[in-house]
Amino acid sequence: MKRIGYILSGILFISYLTVGIALAQMDIEGSKDHSLITRMPGYSISEYTVSDFGAYDPTVVGGKDVHWEGKVYSLGYTREEGGRPISMLQIVRNYEAVIKRIGGKILGGDERRVAAEIRKEGTMTGVYVEAFNEGRNYNLMIVESQTMQQEVIADAKAMRNDLAETGKTIVHGIYFDTGSATLKPESESALAEMVKLFNGSPALKVYVIGHTDNVGGLESNLKLSSDRAASVVKAITTRGVAASRLKSAGVGPYSPVASNDTDEGKAKNRRVEFVKQ
Numbered sequence: 001m002k003r004i005g006y007i008l009s010g011i012l013f014i015s016y017l018t019v020g021i022a023l024a025q026m027d028i029e030g031s032k033d034h035s036l037i038t039r040m041p042g043y044s045i046s047e048y049t050v051s052d053f054g055a056y057d058p059t060v061v062g063g064k065d066v067h068w069e070g071k072v073y074s075l076g077y078t079r080e081e082g083g084r085p086i087s088m089l090q091i092v093r094n095y096e097a098v099i100k101r102i103g104g105k106i107l108g109g110d111e112r113r114v115a116a117e118i119r120k121e122g123t124m125t126g127v128y129v130e131a132f133n134e135g136r137n138y139n140l141m142i143v144e145s146q147t148m149q150q151e152v153i154a155d156a157k158a159m160r161n162d163l164a165e166t167g168k169t170i171v172h173g174i175y176f177d178t179g180s181a182t183l184k185p186e187s188e189s190a191l192a193e194m195v196k197l198f199n200g201s202p203a204l205k206v207y208v209i210g211h212t213d214n215v216g217g218l219e220s221n222l223k224l225s226s227d228r229a230a231s232v233v234k235a236i237t238t239r240g241v242a243a244s245r246l247k248s249a250g251v252g253p254y255s256p257v258a259s260n261d262t263d264e265g266k267a268k269n270r271r272v273e274f275v276k277q
Contacts, residue, residue, distance in 0.1 A: 026080060034073050034142050036118070036125060037098055040091055042083035046137075047076030055263045056143050057215060058115040058128035060108040065216040066115060068126035068143035069178055075140045088112040088131035091138050095129045145178065154190035156197040159274065163204070168275045170257075174232065181227035183235055191235050198241045205277040208233050210250040213266035218252060226250030232272055247277070 031048035033039055054072040057065075079086070089111045096106060096114050104118035104127065113130040124145040131138035154173045162169030173190030176183065183191075198204060210225030210232075229248035237243045258265035 031075070034075070034140070036102070036142065037095070037127065037140070039075075039077055039140075040086060040094060040138075042080055042086070043077040043138075044080050045075055046078040047074070047139075049074045053263075054143075055215075055266060056126065056128070056141055058107075058126065058141065059113060059130070060115045065220070066107060066126075067178060067215045068124075068145065070126075070143050070145040073140075073142040073144075075142075077138050077140065079136045086135045088135045088138075091131040091135060092129060095127070095140075099127060154193040156193045156200060159193070159197050160201060163206070163274065163276050168273055171232070171272045171274060174272050176228055176231075179224065181224060181231050183231050187235075191232075191239065194232075194236055195239045195241060198236070198245060205245045206247075206274040207277060208246055208248045209273045209275055210248070211255060211269055211271045211273065212250075212252050213256070213269040214253040214260040215266065221252035222250055224250070225252045229272060 026044035028045055028048055031045040033045075039045070049072075051072040051074075053070065055067065055069045056072055057067050060066050092109060092112060092114050096109070096116075099106065099114075099116045099118065102118060103120065104116045107115040107117060109115060112132065113128070116127045118125045118127065126141070126143040126145070128141040129138060154171050159169040159171070171190060171194065173187060173193075174183070175186045208229045210227070210229035212221040212225045214221075226249060229250050233243070233246045233248045236246060253260070253269065256265070256269045257271070258268040260266050260269060
């Protein structure tokens with residue numbers, strides 16, 4: 001009981017949108033705490049980067065595959081000189097308590113790290129904390145889930161030209177949530193162009209092929225890519241295109257068009273293609 005009391009004595013009482021601790025005076029220029037979850041007392045920001053769209057795969061103890069995409073905040077905290085020593089476990093338990101307080105779900109962790117997701121009003125925010133150097137430093141990763149803004153949208157004429165020249169075309173503007181095969185409403189304009197393509201080419205038949213990046217297990221990626229291709233077929237046929245003109249399949253990560261070593265490459269590999277039958 002004494003150990004539990006010691007750990008919980010340092011709990012940060014942080015509300016969902018209110019920062020309850022004054023900013024440290026030694027933060028690097030241009031940095032600030034995230035509005036959702038702030039720092040442990042006695043620490044300053046020593047590293048700070050923000051990416052408008054990126055990906056992060058947190059370490060989750062227990063062999064789970066977790067992949068987050070969206071706006072990525074990466075903050076490194078360092079204990080200020082003369083600050084009260086705080087253990088790695090105490091840092092982790094503090095953040096676990098705060099995450100639960102604002103309605104988050106703990107995905108996994110151990111005595112020096114924790115991964116969690118906070119889902120509110122249809123959005124997901126990923127939080128990952130990892131402490132090191134006996135608690136002198138810790139990192140906080142926050143990923144605000146969002147869909148990357150596509151600069152290229154499906155166009156019936158362009159798809160028709162690609163199919164004639166190369167026998168296949170990438171369908172731009174198709175959106176799914178991470179790990180889901182349900183088409184998002186933002187896909188509507190692309191679906192309309194697909195229907196226009198088929199209506200303008202009465203003899204056209206295609207294979208609808210789903211692709212993924214290499215994040216996660218092979219079997220789960222193969223199933224996900226297959227399910228997503230099937231969702232596209234269903235969406236097109238419910239809009240009046242004969243089902244006999246489309247067949248779906250998924251190849252998972254087997255046919256990348258870019259390197260999976262970068263976030264940009266992974267984004268390109270997560271795609272749907274039409275291949276001419």
